[in-house]
Amino acid sequence: MADNVAKFGHDDASVVVVVGTGSGGGVLANELAQRGVKVVALEAGGRYLPEDYINDEWDSFAQLSWGDMRTTSGDWRVARDFANLPAWIVKAVGGTSIHWAGASLRFQEHEFKAASTYGPVDGANLLDWPITLAELEPYYDLAEKKLGVTRTNDLPGLPGNNNYLVLEKGAKAAGYSKVSTGHMAINSVENDDRMACQQTGFCFQGCKWGAKWSAAYTDIPRGEATGNLEVRDHSHATRIEHDQDGKVTGVRYIDRDGTEQFQRARIVAVAGNSIESPRLLLASASERFPDGLANSSGQVGRNYMRHMTGSVYAIFERPVRMWRGTTMAGIVQDEAHHDPARGFVGGYELETLALGIPFMAAFMDPGGWGREFTSALDSYENMAGLWIVGEDLPQETNRITLNRGQKDRFGLPVPNVHYDDHPNDIAMRNHAYGMGERIYRAAGATRILPTPPYPSTHNLGTNRMSENPRDGVVNKWGQSHDVPNLFVSDGSAFTTSAAENPTLTIVALAIRQAEHIAAEMEKGTL
Amino acid sequence: MTATPKSPSGSDVRGLTRRGLLARAIAAGATFAVGSGFVAARDAAWAVETAALKPETMAALIQMARDIYPHDRITDRFYAVAVKAHDTPEQAQMIEEGVAGLNLVAQAQGFDTYLAAGWEKDRVAMLRLIEHTPFFQAVRAGLVTGLYNQKEIWPVFGYEGESFSQGGYIERGFNDIDWL
Numbered sequence: 001m002a003d004n005v006a007k008f009g010h011d012d013a014s015v016v017v018v019v020g021t022g023s024g025g026g027v028l029a030n031e032l033a034q035r036g037v038k039v040v041a042l043e044a045g046g047r048y049l050p051e052d053y054i055n056d057e058w059d060s061f062a063q064l065s066w067g068d069m070r071t072t073s074g075d076w077r078v079a080r081d082f083a084n085l086p087a088w089i090v091k092a093v094g095g096t097s098i099h100w101a102g103a104s105l106r107f108q109e110h111e112f113k114a115a116s117t118y119g120p121v122d123g124a125n126l127l128d129w130p131i132t133l134a135e136l137e138p139y140y141d142l143a144e145k146k147l148g149v150t151r152t153n154d155l156p157g158l159p160g161n162n163n164y165l166v167l168e169k170g171a172k173a174a175g176y177s178k179v180s181t182g183h184m185a186i187n188s189v190e191n192d193d194r195m196a197c198q199q200t201g202f203c204f205q206g207c208k209w210g211a212k213w214s215a216a217y218t219d220i221p222r223g224e225a226t227g228n229l230e231v232r233d234h235s236h237a238t239r240i241e242h243d244q245d246g247k248v249t250g251v252r253y254i255d256r257d258g259t260e261q262f263q264r265a266r267i268v269a270v271a272g273n274s275i276e277s278p279r280l281l282l283a284s285a286s287e288r289f290p291d292g293l294a295n296s297s298g299q300v301g302r303n304y305m306r307h308m309t310g311s312v313y314a315i316f317e318r319p320v321r322m323w324r325g326t327t328m329a330g331i332v333q334d335e336a337h338h339d340p341a342r343g344f345v346g347g348y349e350l351e352t353l354a355l356g357i358p359f360m361a362a363f364m365d366p367g368g369w370g371r372e373f374t375s376a377l378d379s380y381e382n383m384a385g386l387w388i389v390g391e392d393l394p395q396e397t398n399r400i401t402l403n404r405g406q407k408d409r410f411g412l413p414v415p416n417v418h419y420d421d422h423p424n425d426i427a428m429r430n431h432a433y434g435m436g437e438r439i440y441r442a443a444g445a446t447r448i449l450p451t452p453p454y455p456s457t458h459n460l461g462t463n464r465m466s467e468n469p470r471d472g473v474v475n476k477w478g479q480s481h482d483v484p485n486l487f488v489s490d491g492s493a494f495t496t497s498a499a500e501n502p503t504l505t506i507v508a509l510a511i512r513q514a515e516h517i518a519a520e521m522e523k524g525t526l
Numbered sequence: 527m528t529a530t531p532k533s534p535s536g537s538d539v540r541g542l543t544r545r546g547l548l549a550r551a552i553a554a555g556a557t558f559a560v561g562s563g564f565v566a567a568r569d570a571a572w573a574v575e576t577a578a579l580k581p582e583t584m585a586a587l588i589q590m591a592r593d594i595y596p597h598d599r600i601t602d603r604f605y606a607v608a609v610k611a612h613d614t615p616e617q618a619q620m621i622e623e624g625v626a627g628l629n630l631v632a633q634a635q636g637f638d639t640y641l642a643a644g645w646e647k648d649r650v651a652m653l654r655l656i657e658h659t660p661f662f663q664a665v666r667a668g669l670v671t672g673l674y675n676q677k678e679i680w681p682v683f684g685y686e687g688e689s690f691s692q693g694g695y696i697e698r699g700f701n702d703i704d705w706l
Contacts, residue, residue, distance in 0.1 A: 055688035058675050161695075162703040169706045200694030208690045318705045323685065325700035357685040361674035369594045369657075369666055370650060377674075378597060381684025443706070 006230045008040050010263050015040045016517070017251050017265040019237045019280065022095020023506045024490035025271030026215030027146075029231070030223030031514030037521060039229045040263055042253050044236040044272075045091035048098070049217055053206030057358045060205035064098060066091040070275065071403050074419040077452045081366035086417040087306075088455040089273055093233050094216025096273065096457070097503065098206045101328035102185040102213070103351060104149040105500035106140050109133040110338055111346075111391070114496040117338060118345040123422055124393040125303055129495040130467040130476035139508035147185035147213040147507065148192050156188045157181045158197060161325030163352045166316070166384040170443030171332045171350075174435070178333035182351070185213040185503070186326060192218070199325035201354070235261075238412060240268055240284040240293055240486070248293075248486045254410055267485045267517065267526060269478075271510075274304065274459035274492040278400045279415040281463065281473075294463070294480040294488075299473050301401060303394035303464055304417065305497040306456035308425040311353060312436030313364065313385040314445035315376065320384045322354040328387070335390075335435060336499050344427040347499045348390025350436060355385070363454050376449055384440065385451075388432040389458070391499045393422045400462050458502050463492040477516045478509065485526060489513055557602070557641070558585040565606070572603040574610060578618040586625045586641050587612060587665065593649050594666050595673055599682050608672035609665065617664075624661025631655050 008015050018029045021043040029041040045066075054060040065088060072079035072086045079086075090096045110117040112133055115126040144152040151157050158181045160168060171179045186203070187196045197211040210217055223229035234256035241262070242248045250264040270277045278301035282292040292300050332350040339347070355363060357380055365373055376383075398420060402413040421429075433450045440448055466472025469481035478493045480486040489510055491502045498505070520526035559566045560581040565588065566573035576584045584606075591605040612621050625640070631652045632640040643649045656662045673679070680687055689695055 055690050058671060159701060161700045165701060165703050165706055197696075198694030199696040199700035200689050202688065202690070209694075319684065320703060321684070321686075321699070324689070324695040324698075356687070357680055357683050358671070358675045362670050367666075371596055374596050377683060378599075 004227045005224045006038065006227050008038060008230050010261060012038075013250070013264040014038060014266055015263070016267045016269060017042065017263055018269045018271060018489065019251060020095060020271035020273065020276070020490060021093050021220060021231060022090070022215060022271065022273065022490065023097045023100070023503045024510050025269065026094055026097065026219045027507050027510040028269055028271060028489045028514050029229055030215075030219035031511055032518060033223040033226040033228035035514065035518040036228060037518055039223070040265075041229065041231045042235040042237050042251060042263070043093045043231060043233045045093065045233065047093045047233050048206065050206065050208045050210045053098075053208050055200070055202040055205055055208065057205065057356050060202075064090045064092050064206065068408055069406060069414045071406055071414060071416045072418070073416060074398070076419040076421055077366075078455055079419070081452070082455045085455045087273070087275055087459050088457050089459065092216065093220055093231060094214050097214040098216050099204050099457070100503050101203050101353075101501075103328050103331070103501040104144065104147055104183045104185045104504040105349070107133065107498040107500055107505055108336065111496065111498035114346070114391075121345060121393060121424060123395055124424070125396045126394060127464070127466055127471055127495050130465050136505075136508055136512070139512040140504065142511050143504050143508040146511070147504065148187055148194070149504070150182070150184045150186065150188050152183065155191060158184055158186060158188045158326060158329070159199075161199060161329045162320050163322035163325070163354055163384050164330035166320055166443050167330050167332065167350075167352050167386060167439065170439035170441070173442035174438045176332050176334040176439070180331060181329060182331040184326070184328070187211045194218075197326060201323050201325060201327060203327035236410065237272070237280055238283065238410065240270075240280065242286065242288070242293070242483065246288060246483060248483055267487065267521075269487040269489045269513075270463070271489040273490055274462045275400055275415050275417060277488060277490055277492040278462040279402065282400075282402050283412065289482070294473050294482050294486055296482045297466075297470055297472060299464060299471070301462050302396045302399045303461040304398040304400055304419060304459070305392050305394055305461040305494070306419060307458040307460070307497055308348060308388070308390040308392045308428050308432075309453040310388045310429050310433060311385055311451035311454075312388070312433060312440065313376075313383050313449045313451055314440030314443075315379040315447040315449075316382045316384065316443070316445055319381045321381060322352075322384050323356055327354055328352060332439070335432070342431055344424045344431065346391030346393075346424070346428065348388055348428055348432050349499055349501075350386050350388060350432065350439070353385050353387035364449065364451055366452065376447070379447070384443075386436055386439070388429065388436065389499065389501060390428050390432065391497050392425045394461055394464070394496060395420065395422055458491070458497070460491045460494040460497050460502060463488040465493050465495045478513045487513060487517065557589060560585050567602060572606065574606045577613050578615045579613045579621060582641075583622055583625045584609070584613060586628065586639070587621065589641055589649070590628070590653065590665060591669055591673065593646060593653055595669055596646070597682065600679050604673065604676055604679050607676060608669050611668060611672055612665070620661060620664065624659065624665070627659070627661065628652060628656060
């Protein structure tokens with residue numbers, strides 16, 4: 001931490017309070033601080049830096065993950081296999097930017113116009129984004145620069161590891177051409193005072209070299225160094241208060257000693273990921289806002305998206321050792337476009353993924369046992385694997401609600417996460433499983449294992465952006481349609497999920513939002 | 527295996543000498559030696575003391591662990607470690623009743639007990655009949671971490687664990703595949 005870290009009083013009503021410090025909140029907090037805006041960032045988790053990260057899957061999971069009680073419902077398999085762990089995300093300063101694999105892809109133009117491109121889809125609550133790719137492009141430029149994305153700004157691509165080389169061989173043999181080691185926020189060379197990737201593996205457990213971008217050791221300390229940012233860790237936001245004019249006045253939170261505090265605020269920005277963010281707004285219901293804050297549309301918590309996902313692991317005659325090197329080492333993008341002739345709308349990416357033995361045992365076939373299961377693990381050394389990530393459709397009934405029958409350690413209702421697969425998700429997943437199988441067969445696989453979705457890492461859409469206040473929670477700046485000094489600054493503001501990993505877009509939106517907030521504050525309109 | 531009997535949990539098993547073990551043991555199926563307060567390998571290569579569970583119950587759990595996640599290159603010692611977490615006063619009743627239920631299933635199939643069934647095929651058929659019970663699910667779920675998170679068995683799978691302490695794989699074969 002810098003020497004001149006700011007300390008703001010609880011009664012200082014001039015500060016912007018940012019709830020959450022991940023790719024959304026952490027970046028917003030720093031970008032505001034760089035522009036001279038005073039910020040208090042509340043973070044529920046603790047502070048961990050590269051020297052603290054643990055290259056052991058379960059120990060790291062215990063250190064970093066958001067393990068607070070949650071409940072699940074719906075027909076997704078996660079509700080059966082991981083009933084109290086719907087999401088695999090991080091509770092720490094820096095948030096899930098510690099855990100992410102680093103894939104940094106821009107959305108495609110048509111993905112900002114899902115409703116008008118795909119047309120009506122039964123059961124889907126599709127909507128066009130209130131912004132276009134062209135409007136976001138300058139911020140994608142800034143985000144790529146900030147994150148040090150490979151194959152942008154003259155940064156070379158990463159070298160491919162064994163898992164990638166198998167994917168590349170199979171994908172090219174299967175007729176795919178958009179196959180590469182991708183656009184990764186992992187240094188291929190020394191950059192931005194961070195060293196280059198040492199191909200250590202364990203990208204999901206926090207990069208011990210700092211080669212992968214994380215807000216934890218970039219934006220957060222840089223924001224603190226301005227003297228304008230105070231990060232309060234172990235501070236769990238419980239409620240946003242408002243005045244009689246319907247403007248927010250501050251945030252209640254439980255501090256590290258378990259004491260309730262109230263931080264006054266000029267502006268509040270919510271960035272607690274797509275489960276906690278709507279939970280906080282719903283929990284802030286009042287006489288004036290009986291259905292929750294910012295919820296005149298009734299859309300808070302709805303349209304929960306988690307990407308259409310799944311994995312394909314394949315076993316070969318000879319060793320692959322997929323765990324060596326970058327976890328997400330390569331990508332096939334030939335299926336990312338929209339082509340309804342495939343039997344579904346939207347598209348998907350295929351990205352290499354590797355798990356260690358402990359997580360492979362937990363995630364390969366949750367609930368599975370017997371020799372069918374163990375014979376696959378016995379060939380672990382000869383395994384290659386890929387992860388499928390595709391656009392899933394917003395559905396009003398896929399939603400975060402407050403489960404009043406289950407209380408957390410503060411006595412507050414836990415969030416329930418309901419998700420039913422849309423038929424489009426199922427059709428796309430089956431297509432992707434088939435293509436994954438084709439790729440690995442072409443590379444000579446002797447056995448192929450379609451693997452169900454893991455607990456969600458991409459949680460999106462539960463406070464979505466909309467042009468019309470009737471259709472969503474926030475406008476194109478992430479500003480509440482109902483409460484002018486309340487913003488949403490994480491993936492919950494996504495109108496639709498697109499096929500791409502969301503972090504780059506979260507960062508681009510956060511930079512754009514910071515610019516907007518600072519300008520409006522300057523003008524005195526906020 | 528080491529010649530000195532060792533508790534997989536690292537607890538003190540002095541007094542459980544090889545000769546002592548075998549002298550005090552009674553048969554429990556063909557696989558394990560079971561005595562007062564302990565389960566041991568038939569050759570006494572390892573032993574595990576029991577606290578809350580009957581030794582026969584612990585022996586059944588160890589066999590059950592192997593039948594659920596059979597890895598032929600992993601010795602019983604690791605399965606014993608994996609199920610030891612169930613040997614607590616809190617879990618004892620559920621586990622004892624679960625194993626008793628499993629033995630009833632065995633008797634319906636013409637065996638004295640689950641452990642008395644010598645062939646894996648017969649035991650797995652019994653487990654298939656109880657796989658939806660909370661007892662089976664508790665044992666299976668416990669094994670996912672209890673077994674596979676034991677670092678000592680990772681080399682059996684070729685898994686190398688952390689590499690940070692050796693500088694990662696950048697100079698050590700991250701792209702060494704030579705058969706593609």
